[in-house]
Amino acid sequence: MVVTLYGIKNCDTMKKARNWLDAHGIAYAFHDYKTGGAPRELLEAWADELGWEPLLNKAGQTFRKLPEASKADIDRDKAIALMTTQPSMIKRPVLDDDGRLLVGFKPDSYETFFAG
Numbered sequence: 802m803v804v805t806l807y808g809i810k811n812c813d814t815m816k817k818a819r820n821w822l823d824a825h826g827i828a829y830a831f832h833d834y835k836t837g838g839a840p841r842e843l844l845e846a847w848a849d850e851l852g853w854e855p856l857l858n859k860a861g862q863t864f865r866k867l868p869e870a871s872k873a874d875i876d877r878d879k880a881i882a883l884m885t886t887q888p889s890m891i892k893r894p895v896l897d898d899d900g901r902l903l904v905g906f907k908p909d910s911y912e913t914f915f916a917g
Contacts, residue, residue: 804829807839808893818894818906827915834888841885847895847902853880855904856892863889 806822808815810833822829847856857880858864864872864883871883884891896903896914903914 803899805832805897806830807832807834807891807895807897809834809889812893814906815894818896818911821906821908821911825911825915834891839885839888839891841881844881844884844891848877848881850902851904853877856880856895857884858890858892861890861892863887 804822804827806815806818806829808818808831810831819831844856853876857875867883875883892904894904894906896911898914901914903910
């Protein structure tokens with residue numbers, strides 16, 4: 802079983818997710834978008850699995866600072882292009898457990914996810 806946690810190192814939500822995984826003895830690899838990027842192929846695969854809407858963090862400062870024209874008429878391709886060029890727009894964290902995906906962090910969701 803290969804667990805990968807995707808996000809940005811200094812994000813508070815990421816810290817909570819990492820602390821939860823550590824406290825529950827779950828080994829994982831961490832992929833930091835700031836240093837490792839957010840490959841388009843990966844985002845496309847996630848969007849195919851989950852849809853693009855749960856992945857795009859519209860509540861974040863990076864998205865809110867976009868010009869209105871950039872925020873208008875967002876579709877899958879436009880969302881993926883935005884997330885590829887500005888990974889801070891990807892909702893954090895994304896947890897990948899051998900192809901099973903979970904977006905965001907809530908302790909109850911992690912409990913359910915790892916319970917099977």
